[in-house]
């Protein structure tokens with residue numbers, strides 16, 4: 062709930078002189094750039110941003126949902142069709158969004174910290190929030206909203222009740238920082254460090270640093286490592302830190318890593334600083350030093366700083382999705398609780414279509430700066446606008462305001478009494494969001510809901526998948542549709558969990574191998590069109606019942622499906638004709654054209670939705686002539702078929718590596734497979750992809766073994782010297798194949814590579830860890846990057862496709878979303 066509100070006519074006068082306002086007094090709370098995120102339709106203003114898709118197409122849907130205010134740029138767009146909406150014209154809606162944020166920023170004169178740098182921006186921002194929130198009421202960027210769009214949306218959250226702002230700014234090319242500076246107008250600047258990300262956007266490292274420092278053009282105070290002080294503007298009071306230079310304002314004399322964390326000893330003028338942080342890695346130490354200096358600049362005393370720093374906790378921005386008891390899906394976000402992260406978690410909950418019912422378990426929200434009544438009223442409205450069916454509040458605070466929540470809510474004073482009193486069988490077939498502040502220990506609830514875990518886990522990074530999807534999208538010509546292949550349990554990574562993400566991201570089609578896979582998707586709320594590539598004669602009824610679209614690849618599949626449709630009285634059912642242009646697997650041959658034509662002329666049962674073929678070697682230059690020939694054949698075939706049949710249909714042939722290598726063959730649609738999962742046989746693309754899957758397990762036991770003793774079945778593993786072995790919980794039944802035994806395969810523990818010893822067992826295997834620092838319970842990585850996945854495939858004499866799809870179903874899949 063904003064105290065500081067604008068009417069649409071006030072907004073219009075700030076950003077445009079061409080508007081058509083039918084209700085000039087409409088109050089605007091929410092700025093919307095993603096049509097899927099509407100929560101307060103009546104008070105939302107949608108910006109139609111320019112991009113690959115023409116976003117004007119979302120206006121109709123948003124209007125339907127009650128949105129009544131739009132900023133648009135297409136002069137020809139018929140606003141007359143939406144008589145009850147306010148329209149503001151802008152040649153550049155992004156600029157207008159930024160201008161609105163700028164105007165909003167000017168209304169406030171409390172201090173604003175602006176953070177930039179290559180790494181650590183989000184951690185420093187979140188830590189400063191943890192460190193300062195007991196004294197200040199802080200408004201900050203949600204997650205890492207630091208882009209040209211994210212920054213204005215963050216600034217829009219500034220309001221009268223706050224007295225400190227913390228915002229981060231990220232850029233990828235020259236010219237961007239000036240825009241962000243003029244929006245954030247930081248009074249205190251914080252520079253984290255410089256690294257290699259986005260190097261490609263700049264001519265040199267120097268240029269990149271200078272560009273980033275443009276955020277600090279008007280700050281009063283600037284905090285950075287002494288190494289960067291020459292870039293600081295003269296006008297600012299500069300506060301530097303250094304591990305080497307005693308002349309820095311905060312000179313770090315010593316950092317020592319101990320069991321429980323790191324001790325930092327430093328001097329600040331005459332003051333001695335002695336601080337412990339509960340982290341051991343170098344990046345955390347540097348981020349902590351930056352935070353210490355900010356606190357010193359804000360005139361905190363040493364004891365206060367030490368006290369707060371000792372209690373820092375890790376920044377966990379990712380949401381975890383896993384399956385729970387009684388067919389539930391659990392979204393675990395039990396480490397932070399504030400309004401903006403609640404909103405983000407609720408959005409993620411709403412992407413999940415697998416269950417209709419949605420439950421939220423929520424703890425007290427701490428440090429919001431709002432009074433309880435106002436806070437929980439806002440929470441209650443938010444839950445209502447997101448369509449939550451049931452809410453459980455845990456904590457004294459939230460319980461005090463229970464009358465603000467609807468009838469389907471219940472309250473418990475603390476986590477223990479919830480676990481004691483609740484009957485877990487009351488939760489079934491639903492998605493449950495766990496959102497609690499750290500001190501409530503919601504991980505206990507999470508464990509209680511989780512199914513028994515076999516400790517080998519395949520982690521799926523949904524952000525990486527979204528990144529890969531967008532990468533291939535950016536390679537498509539305008540108007541080309543996208544079919545994504547989710548066959549074989551999404552190349553091993555999951556079924557509806559993946560499809561949900563794809564549906565949410567508006568892909569056009571999904572493809573599965575068998576009808577069952579399609580049925581599972583339908584039963585879990587997937588409404589996208591789905592092509593089934595191997596429709597078996599026994600599954601025709603299921604195909605029609607669940608509105609799946611079969612691939613028809615032979616005279617017999619054509620006849621069988623048509624006969625079935627006739628028997629149930631269905632006509633014009635969409636099918637996908639597969640043409641064999643050289644793969645010689647499934648498909649009609651080009652000279653079947655007349656047969657097909659004849660058949661379709663006689664029968665009314667079928668309608669050709671698409672005609673497609675599959676390239677056999679699109680990634681390989683050696684076979685380019687063959688690829689060209691395949692493309693020629695489908696072109697020729699579809700041209701003739703379309704002409705004779707009198708209607709047009711979708712034509713497609715590209716798989717992943719063809720999308721960029723053969724743009725001329727994109728036709729009307731492409732079929733994205735392995736690229737979505739982070740692998741492309743065409744190396745130029747590969748570099749731009751992010752690894753989606755991480756396979757990991759844990760060390761069950763460590764043993765001392767003497768030289769010459771043997772390890773495992775058949776005594777194949779002979780210990781080469783006195784040393785240690787670790788038994789880990791993954792075996793060939795999980796997909797860590799037997800061929801990887803006896804030193805062929807390797808894994809990574811604490812960053813170090815260790816090799817197998819002895820034969821691989823069904824559920825376990827042994828690693829030689831002699832001389833390495835390994836403890837029982839340590840995490841063991843089988844692969845976590847493209848490089849390690851490729852290496853594993855190479856050792857097995859196979860391709861990443863086979864490695865991914867060989868990971869057995871008993872390996873638990875856990876999904877992450879940041």
Ligand SMILES: *Cc1c(COP(=O)(O)O)cnc(C)c1O
Pocket residue numbers: 546674675715716717718732733734735736
């Ligand atoms: C699997 C498959 C694809 C996707 O291939 P990738 O190489 O994984 O992109 C495309 N088309 C058909 C017919 C397939 O079977």
